[in-house]
Amino acid sequence: MNTWSTQHSFTPLALTSTDSLPDLAMINLNDWGMVTLVGPDSKSYLQGQLTCDVVSLTADKSTFAGHCDAKGKLRTILRVFHYQNGYGLLQRQSVMATQLPELKKYAVFSKTEITQTTAVILGLAGAQAQATIDHHFSGDADVRYNDTATVVKVDNARWLIITTAEQADSVITTLAPAATLTTTELWNLYDIQAAMPRIDSATELEFIPQAVNLQAVDGISFKKGCYTGQETVARAKYRGINKRAMYIVAGASTQCPQPGDGLERSVGENWRKGGTVICGYHYSDNHALALVVLPNDLDADSQFRFATAPDALWHKLDLPYDVNAE
Known part of the structure; x- marks a missing residue:
């Protein structure tokens, strides 16, 4: 049995509103999950499903994206990036059971395999996060990898770390042995301060993408062509209905x-x-x-x-x- 989560004590931080944030924190993001798409049609399939331009997404970048229903209401907000031989999509665990079947609905007509992974997702945050990543992962891309993990830049103070249960202990011990180990609440604080949108089960199918500022964080392409819900999203922009x-x-x-x-x-x-x-x-x-x-x-x-x-x-x-x- 993999015991990485019990070998390391991730505990909530009792921060006051005037406290400084830790210089380096490793965060257990167990309320986030990842879906992968692998196969020759994965790019074109996602292009017809998501609000972002998957075709122009390069291997060194990640992007926000929305997955909408036919009426343009958000099922989820994702972070999309190239992962191994396909694509990785990070989203909230709370929407996985309802959103994933919808993402898979038309995949039978495409050569792509859509899978919910068992990846361990961690966050690295703080003033020392960038230097820590630079020390352990070569290059200057926003998406990097080594033998133990893939890392994805969120902003100047945060990186996502995707690894396996077998490698998680090694990643935590090697990458940030002196980091404060804490829970997802700190990540929530960073997301709020950065006004980064998300969708949970309680807000699923409530909002069009512009209502949660997805266009302001580069999560919508208005030039890519058709995708599910595109008519509503375009109308909100050009007719001011939002x-x-x-x-x-x-x-x-x-x-x-x-x-x-x-x-x-x-x-x-x-x-x-x-x-x-x-x-x-x-x-x-x-x-x-x-x-x-x-x-x-x-x-x-x-x-x-x-x-x-x-x-x-x-x-x-x-x-x-x-x-x-x-």
Whole structure:
């Protein structure tokens, strides 16, 4: 039996809202999973399924992508990259059981094998993450590999590590022996601060890609041609039908906001349904952050609250990118 996860103690960090993040943290991303596509038709098959341009994706890069239903509603958001002899697709484990059969639905007509892997997925984060990867993996590409792992750059402070259960102990011990070992909550914090979209089971088939800012993180190609849901996505861009966007909000809370939770917004002296939580993080000093899909025409000083804690007011923070970027 593989015991890498018990040989190493991954424990939650009790961070306050004023604490600095660890210089180097190894994170057990057991709530993320990977699907692989192998076969000569894999590229063309994905090109007709995802919002990104798979054809132009080079072996040294990764990209965000959405997988939609025919109405343009997101089943999932993926990180796509070349992996071994095909493609790797990283997504939330919570959508795997419903999304994967849909991805496979038309594969019978193509020469591609679609498989949910048993890969171990880890995250390396912090100010020393880039130097650590550079020391152990040659080259300067955003996707690299050696005999034990494939690594994929997320941003200047984070890398994903994909390995096997047999190799995981060696990867952790060799790559970052002095790193803080922690749980997925720290990765959630990084994702919120970077406003990186995701879809969990609680938000599956709720939003079109632009409602979670997928276009702002280069996850949509408007030039690639047809794919499932493309008509809705294009109409949202060229006819302006999308009325929502994803924002970072902050406030006092005694618990962590969960995907699918509803946030109310102030309208004069009244409160109305405002938005839906995508991801949340709770600090140990009872402050919290969340990614929330909200109307995209709100005033800058709009206030928000959760119905379960009506006295705690929340507010928007600045996004790290231009939500209207092409």
